[in-house]
Amino acid sequence: MDPEIIFDHSWQDEFISRIDSDGPWANWEVYKLAFHAEEEKRIPTFEGLMAPEHLPHVTFLPHQIETAQTVIEKMHGKAILADEVGLGKTIEAGLIIKEYMIRGLAKKILILVPASLVLQWATELNSKFYIPAVPQRKSYVWEQCDVVISSIDTAKREPHRSLILKQDYDFIIIDEAHKLKNSKTKNYEFVQSLKKKFCLLLTATPIQNRLSEIFYLVSLLKPGYLGSAEAFTKHYRDGKTKVKNEERLKALVNQVMVRNRREDTGLDWPKRVIESIEIPLSDQERDLYDSLFTLRNKLNIKGFSLITLQREACSSREAVYVTLNHMRKKFDNPAVNEIIDPLFDKINAIQSQAKANKALELIKKINDKVIIFTEYRATQLYLQWFLQQNGISSVPFRGGFKRSKKDWMRTLFQNNAQVLIATEAGGEGLNLQFCNHIINYDLPWNPMRIEQRIGRIHRLGQKNDVHIYNFATKGTIEDHILKLLYNKIHLFENVIGELDDILTRLNLRDLDKQVQTIFEESESAGEIQIKLDNISSVINSEKDLLKEEMHNEASGDS
Amino acid sequence: MKQAAIHDYLYKYFKSNNCEILENHHSQLKVKLTVDLDKLLMNRPFYWHYMEKINQQPETAVLTFKTDPKDEGDGEFIHFGSPRLHQIFQSAQQLAPFIRLFHIVPALENKSIALKPWLGLNIKVSYQCDVKKDRILSLGLQLINGTLIDQFQSLLESLPLTPKIPDYCYTLQPLIRPLSGIRRIESYLVTMLKGETHDWASDAIRRWEHDLHLLDQFYDEEEKPETYHSEKEALKSQYEPKIHVQFINGGLFYLHDSAFS
Numbered sequence: 173m174d175p176e177i178i179f180d181h182s183w184q185d186e187f188i189s190r191i192d193s194d195g196p197w198a199n200w201e202v203y204k205l206a207f208h209a210e211e212e213k214r215i216p217t218f219e220g221l222m223a224p225e226h227l228p229h230v231t232f233l234p235h236q237i238e239t240a241q242t243v244i245e246k247m248h249g250k251a252i253l254a255d256e257v258g259l260g261k262t263i264e265a266g267l268i269i270k271e272y273m274i275r276g277l278a279k280k281i282l283i284l285v286p287a288s289l290v291l292q293w294a295t296e297l298n299s300k301f302y303i304p305a306v307p308q309r310k311s312y313v314w315e316q317c318d319v320v321i322s323s324i325d326t327a328k329r330e331p332h333r334s335l336i337l338k339q340d341y342d343f344i345i346i347d348e349a350h351k352l353k354n355s356k357t358k359n360y361e362f363v364q365s366l367k368k369k370f371c372l373l374l375t376a377t378p379i380q381n382r383l384s385e386i387f388y389l390v391s392l393l394k395p396g397y398l399g400s401a402e403a404f405t406k407h408y409r410d411g412k413t414k415v416k417n418e419e420r421l422k423a424l425v426n427q428v429m430v431r432n433r434r435e436d437t438g439l440d441w442p443k444r445v446i447e448s449i450e451i452p453l454s455d456q457e458r459d460l461y462d463s464l465f466t467l468r469n470k471l472n473i474k475g476f477s478l479i480t481l482q483r484e485a486c487s488s489r490e491a492v493y494v495t496l497n498h499m500r501k502k503f504d505n506p507a508v509n510e511i512i513d514p515l516f517d518k519i520n521a522i523q524s525q526a527k528a529n530k531a532l533e534l535i536k537k538i539n540d541k542v543i544i545f546t547e548y549r550a551t552q553l554y555l556q557w558f559l560q561q562n563g564i565s566s567v568p569f570r571g572g573f574k575r576s577k578k579d580w581m582r583t584l585f586q587n588n589a590q591v592l593i594a595t596e597a598g599g600e601g602l603n604l605q606f607c608n609h610i611i612n613y614d615l616p617w618n619p620m621r622i623e624q625r626i627g628r629i630h631r632l633g634q635k636n637d638v639h640i641y642n643f644a645t646k647g648t649i650e651d652h653i654l655k656l657l658y659n660k661i662h663l664f665e666n667v668i669g670e671l672d673d674i675l676t677r678l679n680l681r682d683l684d685k686q687v688q689t690i691f692e693e694s695e696s697a698g699e700i701q702i703k704l705d706n707i708s709s710v711i712n713s714e715k716d717l718l719k720e721e722m723h724n725e726a727s728g729d730s
Numbered sequence: 731m732k733q734a735a736i737h738d739y740l741y742k743y744f745k746s747n748n749c750e751i752l753e754n755h756h757s758q759l760k761v762k763l764t765v766d767l768d769k770l771l772m773n774r775p776f777y778w779h780y781m782e783k784i785n786q787q788p789e790t791a792v793l794t795f796k797t798d799p800k801d802e803g804d805g806e807f808i809h810f811g812s813p814r815l816h817q818i819f820q821s822a823q824q825l826a827p828f829i830r831l832f833h834i835v836p837a838l839e840n841k842s843i844a845l846k847p848w849l850g851l852n853i854k855v856s857y858q859c860d861v862k863k864d865r866i867l868s869l870g871l872q873l874i875n876g877t878l879i880d881q882f883q884s885l886l887e888s889l890p891l892t893p894k895i896p897d898y899c900y901t902l903q904p905l906i907r908p909l910s911g912i913r914r915i916e917s918y919l920v921t922m923l924k925g926e927t928h929d930w931a932s933d934a935i936r937r938w939e940h941d942l943h944l945l946d947q948f949y950d951e952e953e954k955p956e957t958y959h960s961e962k963e964a965l966k967s968q969y970e971p972k973i974h975v976q977f978i979n980g981g982l983f984y985l986h987d988s989a990f991s
Contacts, residue, residue, distance in 0.1 A: 175931040175971035183977045190828045198826035201746030206826045209819035218861040226811025248860045275862045367960040369968045396948030
């Protein structure tokens with residue numbers, strides 16, 4: 173079939189009428205300039221990238237250029253970008269958008285990102301890529317602006333939804349696409365209903381997590397690529413959770429997904445220096461920690477609730493106070509008060525906190541910018557006060573902050589304060605590569621969370637080695653975790669992808685839950701120890717196996 | 731486009747649009763816009779509206795550009811990707827769509843000289859599916875005998891030309907009307923484009939059919955949902971091979987036969 177030839181005739185009437193009325197005619201110099209402009213803008217080949225020449229102030233890394241080219245030339249503009257954290261997915265997306273705009277293949281572009289990242293995307297696209305992207309604020313933006321950035325939560329609601337569906341978008345980009353793993357949600361349904369000529373799905377976590385997640389994400393991008401839901405299950409699912417024909421599935425997925433790993437970027441990444449610090453509790457702290465066990469018998473508080481209290485007590489007396497106080501109010505019963513009140517006395521008896529003192533000592537020794545991560549807000553507040561008492565300036569950071577406040581806190585940290593104290597949700601999209609020390613004040617049980625914390629500073633642009641200090645109070649629940657995750661299996665010295673691969677292969681993606689179950693169900697410290705040892709030896713042997721396989725692949729005798 | 735070429739381009743652009751050049755050296759270019767160019771480039775309609783309303787003399791903008799990234803001086807740094815440069819590119823086309831020029835031929839012994847009419851069209855051909863490439867053509871058609879030549883623009887640029895008919899010259903009447911001339915060029919283009927091999931298009935169609943097949947498998951029910959149809963539409967706009975022929979600029983040129991010797 174011959175391609176259709178489409179002529180633009182719109183200029184002809186005007187030309188004829190100028191001939192009839194003898195002008196007005198153009199200046200010859202300007203006429204030549206107009207022609208030469210077109211010659212300069214000409215796209216000489218189907219292949220290759222024009223965008224880098226348009227963006228001389230941006231230094232693209234080889235893997236970013238390669239990714240853009242692969243997406244455009246091999247994947248035809250529909251791809252999942254699943255680079256490891258910190259390799260510049262946004263840059264890759266910007267480069268691809270720019271290339272399509274320069275080539276005139278995309279004009280109307282919709283970018284859906286988490287609400288907290290809307291402005292960051294807008295700034296990046298405008299300043300780095302000269303893409304006039306507009307954050308959606310008013311409903312007329314959909315019609316009047318070509319490149320719009322919005323959150324899915326806004327976009328899926330009326331009146332926006334209908335307006336969006338009326339637009340003829342050339343290109344749809346979705347950040348944090350792993351949130352679309354459930355096909356039953358409104359968000360999924362909404363994205364599915366969009367017409368996707370070109371489409372990028374960006375995700376920080378690789379999609380090999382769950383079989384159904386791969387299926388739904390790929391089906392969003394290219395419906396039918398992995399067959400119908402039924403056929404997919406038949407071909408690749410083995411029993412409840414196992415995968416069969418894995419090689420074939422991997423090969424298929426790799427044709428629609430780009431995943432760059434740190435180790436194959438060929439870049440000289442700064443090293444991670446991990447230091448575990450065991451901190452003995454003071455007598456008063458130890459007394460409080462041990463007394464929490466009394467709740468088990470007296471109030472029948474056990475399992476998850478008890479573990480929570482213990483973990484809080486490891487973090488700070490403030491953290492455990494908040495929960496105990498809440499509990500006391502909830503029961504509102506003199507008999508219960510009698511049990512809880514002595515605990516309050518024990519909290520009050522604590523004069524100084526061993527962890528906080530250690531942190532202070534360390535911060536003074538580092539004498540440079542430090543990020544402290546804690547899981548608890550009460551601890552965050554306490555630390556802020558405590559550091560201030562000791563003449564150290566700090567700023568708080570929470571996921572719940574508005575974007576403008578986050579930016580402000582980041583700027584304050586960069587220019588004015590020595591310490592940033594962040595709670596868990598501080599993660600997503602935050603770049604703090606000007607700092608190279610992290611204190612994990614308390615340890616999350618999900619190793620991927622730690623990875624995200626480290627990813628804030630161990631990313632492109634980091635010039636120094638990254639130091640990570642893991643705090644754990646001695647002889648407590650934290651101690652077990654530290655020994656398991658950090659000392660025995662050296663999780664965080666590994667490459668990110670590797671950890672993920674191992675856990676996926678072992679079906680241990682929910683490692684934190686497994687660990688929790690061990691704590692909940694074990695009768696004694698000895699039992700906990702044995703079970704944790706078991707997990708770690710399984711992980712370690714899998715790790716060796718993986719290494720061996722990779723070695724074999726590399727040397728070609730598989 | 732090299733930085734020096736950009737500087738040269740900007741200089742020519744402002745100079746030929748009658749802007750006052752306030753400064754022009756190595757990297758810096760400082761110009762005072764004319765009213766027309768200010769309206770075209772500065773995007774401040776309210777200012778113009780207001781000044782005209784209160785009968786004030788509007789002050790046109792002064793722009794300073796620099797083309798050397800190492801230049802520490804003031805001014806907007808212009809490079810090939812600058813939105814400003816592309817705005818200027820676009821405005822050039824807006825300012826100069828149609829032209830009429832005459833060949834300057836030295837007169838011999840006061841004998842009058844005949845200039846023949848030519849239709850010149852500068853054209854961009856874009857081959858487009860999920861990828862795209864362009865080709866620029868400059869075609870000239872003699873409006874008496876129908877001769878068609880390529881690279882017409884570079885021929886023109888080698889000739890001395892003037893907007894007013896020179897002394898001792900007269901123009902021959904065209905036998906082919908301009909509109910028929912345009913049709914002739916179009917049918918020439920169609921023949922040319924049909925004669926090309928379009929592997930890029932057959933490849934795109936193969937990809938299209940492949941994806942379409944997958945889509946049909948995915949929605950194998952009788953009653954197809956809305957998403958099926960929109961995905962199908964999306965595949966069409968993604969892959970369907972097309973050739974767009976766009977007009978850059980064009981005009982009438984009265985040339986002496988010596989231009990072709």
